[in-house]
Amino acid sequence: MQTILYVRVSTAEQTAAHQRTQAEKAGFRIDHVVEDEGVSGITIRLQDRPQGRRLFDMLRRGDTLVVRWVDRLGRNYADVTETIREFMKRGVVIRTVINGLVFDGATEDPMQQAVRDALIAFMAATAQAQAEATKVTQRAGIDHAKGRADAYLGRKPTYSRTQLETVRNLLEQGAGPSAIAAATGLQRQTIHRIRQNPTEAEAALARWEA
Known part of the structure; x- marks a missing residue:
């Protein structure tokens, strides 16, 4: 094995x-x-x-x-x-x-099978929903950035694309700021800002990626 x-x-x-x-x-x-x-x-x-x-x-x-x-x-x-x-x-x-x-x-127990299969379905649906939500947020951030093309870029985000996606995923799973900070290496204040305004967090990153 x-x-x-x-x-x-x-x-x-x-x-x-x-x-x-x-x-x-x-x-x-x-x-x-x-x-x-x-x-x-x-x-x-x-x-x-x-x-x-x-x-x-x-x-x-x-x-x-x-x-x-x-x-x-x-x-x-x-x-x-x-x-x-x-x-x-x-x-x-x-x-x-x-x-x-x-x-x-x-397992051959029908109740355990039912719980297991329901969990599989829920996790798979969550994975797809997160992917779709990420696409929508990214699109909103890009549109927001384009709308402010003549504006000052602002301070460069302290998080990467991967870190932003990880923060969003963990927030959706119910993780707290301290746990997310430990998992991503980001400051708690950064986690709070992303949670409070995910569209602006995406827009800020999009402006610097453009």
């Missing part, structure tokens, strides 16, 4: 090493890391990603698949739910670093 960490790195600021460090700090002993870099989780199914296909070939009954969160598998509801169920059919246990979720197909 082996424990495989799957990482999807969609931007230059994300790293496989960071996701592995997070997993190991959470207590996982990783045997192999499978990484897809620069791949969208919205438009490209896991099975269609170069290393995603390898993952399907590697995993066997009794193995454990570790992901930072279900959004690493994908941000499309149908794809994520189908992927998790396929792995469970094969006897693979899926575990997440964030929230410590466990998806195991071994």
Whole structure:
């Protein structure tokens, strides 16, 4: 039996090493890391990603698949739910670093199955909803920045694109400013500003990225 960490790195600021460090700090002993870099989780199914296909070939009954969160598998509801169920059919246990979720197909108790399947559906739907919300916020920020094209850029944001997305994801999951600050390396004041005005936070970043 082996424990495989799957990482999807969609931007230059994300790293496989960071996701592995997070997993190991959470207590996982990783045997192999499978990484897809620069791949969208919205438009490209896991099975269609170069290393995603390898993952399907590697995993066997009794193995454990570790992901930072279900959004690493994908941000499309149908794809994520189908992927998790396929792995469970094969006897693979899926575990997440964030929230410590466990998806195991071994249980035969109908109530446990119902709770598990409802949780899978909720997590997959959340991943897609977050992706769609991020696109809307980004669009609003870009439009806002364009509308102020002649204005002074203002102070450069102290957060990166990846950090901003991480803050939004953690806020949506109910994490507090202290926990988010520890996870991202940002100041609590920055977390509060992003939470109070996410559109302006996106706009400020967009102005400097333009």
